[in-house]
Amino acid sequence: MSLNKAVLEIRNRQRIKPSSNEYPAAVWRSTDHFNGETVDTLTIIFKTSGCWWGKAGGCTMCGFVYDSAKIPPQPEELEKQLENAMQKGERLERFMVKIFTSGSFLDEKEIPVETRKNILGKLAADERVFKVIVESRPEFVTDEILKSCSDALGDTSFEVAIGLETSSDNIRKNSINKGFTFADFTRAAEVAKNNNVAMKAYLLLKPLFLSEKEAMEDIVNTIDDVAGYAQTISINLCNVQNGTYVEHMWQRGQYRPPWLWSIVEILQRAKQKHPELVITSDPVGAGSKRGPHNCKKCSRDVSDAVHLFSRTQDLNVLDGLDCGCKELWKKVLDLDGLTYGSPIRD
Ligand code: SF4
Numbered sequence: 001m002s003l004n005k006a007v008l009e010i011r012n013r014q015r016i017k018p019s020s021n022e023y024p025a026a027v028w029r030s031t032d033h034f035n036g037e038t039v040d041t042l043t044i045i046f047k048t049s050g051c052w053w054g055k056a057g058g059c060t061m062c063g064f065v066y067d068s069a070k071i072p073p074q075p076e077e078l079e080k081q082l083e084n085a086m087q088k089g090e091r092l093e094r095f096m097v098k099i100f101t102s103g104s105f106l107d108e109k110e111i112p113v114e115t116r117k118n119i120l121g122k123l124a125a126d127e128r129v130f131k132v133i134v135e136s137r138p139e140f141v142t143d144e145i146l147k148s149c150s151d152a153l154g155d156t157s158f159e160v161a162i163g164l165e166t167s168s169d170n171i172r173k174n175s176i177n178k179g180f181t182f183a184d185f186t187r188a189a190e191v192a193k194n195n196n197v198a199m200k201a202y203l204l205l206k207p208l209f210l211s212e213k214e215a216m217e218d219i220v221n222t223i224d225d226v227a228g229y230a231q232t233i234s235i236n237l238c239n240v241q242n243g244t245y246v247e248h249m250w251q252r253g254q255y256r257p258p259w260l261w262s263i264v265e266i267l268q269r270a271k272q273k274h275p276e277l278v279i280t281s282d283p284v285g286a287g288s289k290r291g292p293h294n295c296k297k298c299s300r301d302v303s304d305a306v307h308l309f310s311r312t313q314d315l316n317v318l319d320g321l322d323c324g325c326k327e328l329w330k331k332v333l334d335l336d337g338l339t340y341g342s343p344i345r346d
């Protein structure tokens, strides 16, 4: 059975819960790094008809597909989602807006062209919003689409984020089932550069079927490969989402989310080598069985340090982190590759 078919079989067993199309799937405030400062951020996940790739099977770790709308939202409902989301930013004085959908903001089947222009136009008109980041698959990053977004945004900074996951075509295809190549990403990055649009790459630490060490080296190599194409790199630590193929493997004891020590080492090595890059990571679900974790004693402290590094880009905040479980992690790095994918210890 192909990997895509296996993912699709799991997808077909899930149900999307009905909910109002006038509210986004999620919205929250946080802080981020921007030009040497810590700034406020409003993240909005629009509820759309969903990712075309995810609906046909899609990525092995992705549960976002279930955040999509049961009935495709009308354009006015999508604009109402923005209005409702912005209430969460009511008290913010100056902030950045990150826009996700459960797919691609630049896909006009999810967000119609006029609606996209209206949403970006409204954000541009809000003087408190100094930057907008939108996430998309690379196939929707074209001259025409970026020009139209930049026109709508005027002076507001604009960045496109792509979930590249890894620069290895082999891993992206056979562990993640992402459905595009590194060349597709670099093409999109060139288009962004020609349009003076900043580029951010999301990477995935520890896709299926990789040992801890292979996963760590893959991200370090990927950062080297991506350095010429993206100005910001955000490393997602794989967590076990409901209704995914990753969950299927995890339930069988054939997958363990990454250790937090691995992201610490990646940040140390990559930032030293590429001081010009902004490298961030938000270890979602850190410390839980389904999320990236060390032992119970140190997971919270290590995850806090990763957050602090992401906001400040200061490697000193990662110095001095230690715990008895670090020795076990080192053993895992040595031995994990010999167990044919079965985690040595959870
Ligand atoms: S990770 Fe992105 S591209 Fe993959 S299925 Fe999910 S939304 Fe679609």
Ligand SMILES: [Zn+2]
Binding pocket: 294, 295, 296, 297, 298, 299, 323, 324, 325, 326
């Ligand atoms: Zn520990």
